[in-house]
Amino acid sequence: MIRCENITKIYKSEAGDTFALKNVSFEVRDEEFLAIMGPSGSGKSTLMHILGCLDVPTSGKYFFDEQDISKLSDDELADIRKNKIGFVFQSFNLLPRATVLRNVTLPLIYARVPRENREEKAKIEIQNAGLDESHFYHLSNQLSGGQMQRVAIARALVNDPLFILADEPTGNLDTKTGEIVLDTFQKLNLEQKRTIVLITHERYVAEHANRIIHIRDGAIVEDEKVTNKRILTTNNFFHKDL
Amino acid sequence: MMIFDLFRETYYALFSNKARSGLTILGIVIGIGSVIAMIAVGQGSTASITSSIQSLGSNLLMVTPGFQRGVGTQVSAGHGSSKTLKQEDADAIQKEITLIKALAPELSSRYQITAKGTNTNTSVVGTTAAYTTVRNVEITEGSFISEQNVKSLSKVAMLGPTTRDDLFGENATGVVGKTIRINKIDFKVIGITKSKGGTGFGNQDDMIFIPLTTAQRFLAGSDYLSTIYVEVVDQESMTTAQEQITSLLLSHHNISNPELADFSIMNQADIVASVSSISDTLTILLGAIASISLIVGGIGIMNMMLTTVTERTREIGLRKAIGAKKKDISLQFLTESIMLTFIGGILGIILGWLLAWGVTQFGGITTEISLTSILLAVGVSAAIGIIFGYYPAHRAASLNPIEALRYE
Numbered sequence: 194m195i196r197c198e199n200i201t202k203i204y205k206s207e208a209g210d211t212f213a214l215k216n217v218s219f220e221v222r223d224e225e226f227l228a229i230m231g232p233s234g235s236g237k238s239t240l241m242h243i244l245g246c247l248d249v250p251t252s253g254k255y256f257f258d259e260q261d262i263s264k265l266s267d268d269e270l271a272d273i274r275k276n277k278i279g280f281v282f283q284s285f286n287l288l289p290r291a292t293v294l295r296n297v298t299l300p301l302i303y304a305r306v307p308r309e310n311r312e313e314k315a316k317i318e319i320q321n322a323g324l325d326e327s328h329f330y331h332l333s334n335q336l337s338g339g340q341m342q343r344v345a346i347a348r349a350l351v352n353d354p355l356f357i358l359a360d361e362p363t364g365n366l367d368t369k370t371g372e373i374v375l376d377t378f379q380k381l382n383l384e385q386k387r388t389i390v391l392i393t394h395e396r397y398v399a400e401h402a403n404r405i406i407h408i409r410d411g412a413i414v415e416d417e418k419v420t421n422k423r424i425l426t427t428n429n430f431f432h433k434d435l
Numbered sequence: 436m437m438i439f440d441l442f443r444e445t446y447y448a449l450f451s452n453k454a455r456s457g458l459t460i461l462g463i464v465i466g467i468g469s470v471i472a473m474i475a476v477g478q479g480s481t482a483s484i485t486s487s488i489q490s491l492g493s494n495l496l497m498v499t500p501g502f503q504r505g506v507g508t509q510v511s512a513g514h515g516s517s518k519t520l521k522q523e524d525a526d527a528i529q530k531e532i533t534l535i536k537a538l539a540p541e542l543s544s545r546y547q548i549t550a551k552g553t554n555t556n557t558s559v560v561g562t563t564a565a566y567t568t569v570r571n572v573e574i575t576e577g578s579f580i581s582e583q584n585v586k587s588l589s590k591v592a593m594l595g596p597t598t599r600d601d602l603f604g605e606n607a608t609g610v611v612g613k614t615i616r617i618n619k620i621d622f623k624v625i626g627i628t629k630s631k632g633g634t635g636f637g638n639q640d641d642m643i644f645i646p647l648t649t650a651q652r653f654l655a656g657s658d659y660l661s662t663i664y665v666e667v668v669d670q671e672s673m674t675t676a677q678e679q680i681t682s683l684l685l686s687h688h689n690i691s692n693p694e695l696a697d698f699s700i701m702n703q704a705d706i707v708a709s710v711s712s713i714s715d716t717l718t719i720l721l722g723a724i725a726s727i728s729l730i731v732g733g734i735g736i737m738n739m740m741l742t743t744v745t746e747r748t749r750e751i752g753l754r755k756a757i758g759a760k761k762k763d764i765s766l767q768f769l770t771e772s773i774m775l776t777f778i779g780g781i782l783g784i785i786l787g788w789l790l791a792w793g794v795t796q797f798g799g800i801t802t803e804i805s806l807t808s809i810l811l812a813v814g815v816s817a818a819i820g821i822i823f824g825y826y827p828a829h830r831a832a833s834l835n836p837i838e839a840l841r842y843e
Contacts (some may be wrong), residue, residue: 247756247836268760275758286753286840290451300757302440348757 194356194388195221195244200253202239202411213239214250215411221390223355226382228391228399231408238360240408241392245278245358246270258355275303279349283361285341287333293319293344294329300352318347322377339370346377357381357389363398375401379424397423445770448743459739460779463819466729467783467812471804472790473725474811477718479795479802481711488707490631490639492570494536494670495703496677498524498663498684518659519688519697522651525663527687534676537666539566542650542659548602548643550615555601559617559643561650569666572639577611577626585646590653592622593644596630601641617643620653673702726815732779733819740772740827751831752839765832772824773817780816784809 202214213236221227231237242248243255246262247270255263258277262270274280287296297315306314319329322343328336333344342362349357359378363371379401381387391402399405400423407415449456500519525540542561547554566572567579577593584591592615594602603610613624622645631639651658667676677700684698685691744751751764791802 242837245756268762271755271758271760274756280756282753282840286749286756288750288753291447295447299754302437302444303754303758303760303763305437308437308439 194223194225194258195390196254196256197243198254198256200240200243200250200255202236202243202248203251212411214243216253217408217411217413218253219406219413219416221388223388224382224386225404226379226389226391226402228393228402228405229408230393230396230399230405232394235408236411237392237394237408239411241358241360241390244390245280246273275300276352277355279352279354279357281342281345281349281357281359281362283364285338285345285365287341287344287348289332289334291333292330293324293333293336296333296344297347297351300348304352306352315347315351318351319344321350322347323373337370338366339373342366342370342374343377346374350381355388357387359389359391361393362391363393363395371398375423441766441770442774444767445774448747448767448771449774452743455739455742456775459735459775460782462732462735463729463776463779463816464732464782464786466726466732467780467816468786468790469725469728470722470815471784471787471808471812472794472802473721474718474808475787475791475802475804476794476800477714477721478805478808479791480800481714481718482803483801484710484714485707487631488703488710490571491703492664492666493703494667494673495569496665496667496673496680497701497703498528498665498680498698499661499701500659500698518657520660520663522658522660524684524687524698525660527683528663528665528680531683532665532676532679534668534672534679535665536668537565537568539563539569539664540647540660541566541662541664542647542655543661544650544655546618546654548598548615548617550602550613553602555598557595557598557601557641557643559645559650559654561645561647561654563647566644566664569664570639571631572644573629575627575629577624579626579628580644580646585648588648588652589646590620590622590649591625591645592617593626593628594624595628595638595640595642595644597638597641598643599627615643617645618654673704677702729815729819733776733823736772736775736819737823737827739775740768740824741830743771744768744827744831747831748834748839748842751834752836752842755834755836756840761832764834765828768828768831769821769824772827773820776816776820776824780813783816784812787812 197217197219200214200217201212204211204213217240229237229240239248243250246257249255249263249265249270253263254261257273262273265273288299294312294315297319298311301311301314316329320326324340324343324347328340333341336344357378362374362378366374375398378389378391382389389402391399393399400419400421403419403422405417405419406413407417498520522540525538528535529538539562543558545556546559547556548559562580563585564580564582567574572579575596579593580591583589594610599607599610602615603613610624611626614621615624616622628640628644665676665680667673681693681696681700685693685696688697690696754764788804791804794800795802
């Protein structure tokens, strides 16, 4: 699914060059649930931007779905993000003053999905993410944090991406709500066979994945297989009591 | 992004900020509205001036006393101040120039007129029967001065409708046969001319027509003429006729150098051309002043769009993250600004039309809204949308998605 070969990212500034990533190499297999963990300033955000095709490395090669994307143009990167990647952000990034349904159909506009199919697809994903019909026409800024993140997850999934990239998805949520969101990711990985990369600085959050890559000062320091993985807390996967 | 989606996104964006969008649109409405209204006033006055000059008569040449120094620059052409045109001149033109259809000599001056306790001061025109054809005068009541009246020096008067109103009251009837006093001499009213609707200086409705000979003998006491109106057979012969009359009068007055001519001949077409060039300049000036407000409106659009782009930086970042290309983003913002100017343009046309209508209704100035000015307004507003929307749209499109997503 993903292969990084000696990825280096340098930010140039007047104060001198900053090495955000130094010779990072790793691979993510299909259907894997990987956590990238590191303190702030470790380069994990830079890595996430490259993995998410939002940025390209200064040197090294990045293969996404067997395609070398290191040298692609902005618009070609946009096409990959549109068709193959679903993003979930820490701060949700929903359109304010827009309904849940409109937020979730947004990626389908750019994917040129015919209008008549969009709402149908969006409604399915919203319900899969654990919100019911009554929420379709709620405005996004009237929802709770957990509900907002569910809308964001529905939005990430609506165009059926191979790969989900979650950047601190529980960062703005309380522990209980965070737990439920992490459960959702586990289900997406186990039942829908989607590849997931989760960026976090918390060990507890990272332990929901199958594998953790520890990153510090722009380099991988440890590649750990999670043995005592935190599993679903309830049998009822979708919590409706958010 | 498909066109329909583009418009839907634009609709959401503009409606989520109704007050701001409304005020920005108002700027364009005022700009377009004032341009249309101003051009309407300018073109309306051009049209009304032109038509009032043309209503003087068709293919008309006017011979007046005074020195000719080109059209519009005669210094001493005041009626009565130069007494260089005489009845013989009119007779000579009538006899020797073949290109003329009709000729009407005129001696006019202002006198005090009284009738049964009312009085007015107006222009009294002494002329002949041919005046009706040459100057397009129509009669509503009675009959115009006849050849017989001129021969017998009759003291009869033809009133213009405004003069009739002044002397006998608004739309008075049964005026024919009554007596008025011009310069303390009694005249019998023989008819009323039809209103030509002219206004201001030289209003043809505020006049009294009497036989030329009567005017020369009893009012002016001399046989000088103030104007000779010549109607030429057709449009093409105007210049030739003008040249022939000039050389005829020069030889009659024993003047060898045409520069020293003691009369001048004005061609109706020349007057129309010079007057409409003045009012065209006026139209351009009014339009130019109004378009300043249009530019200010455009700056308002740009200001709003720049604010919007800054406010929606995170949204732009998100749109890019989920696959929007540069073109999608710039089109979205460009559509927003074009939509603002488009709505502003439509409302502006309505406002301009209402303003023009109001000016006509309450200001009494003729206005004329041409299709050209509407097309111009629509074109200009679309251009403003594109020009003033381009930079903000470009700025939005070139935002780095990573920085945009992080923007607080």
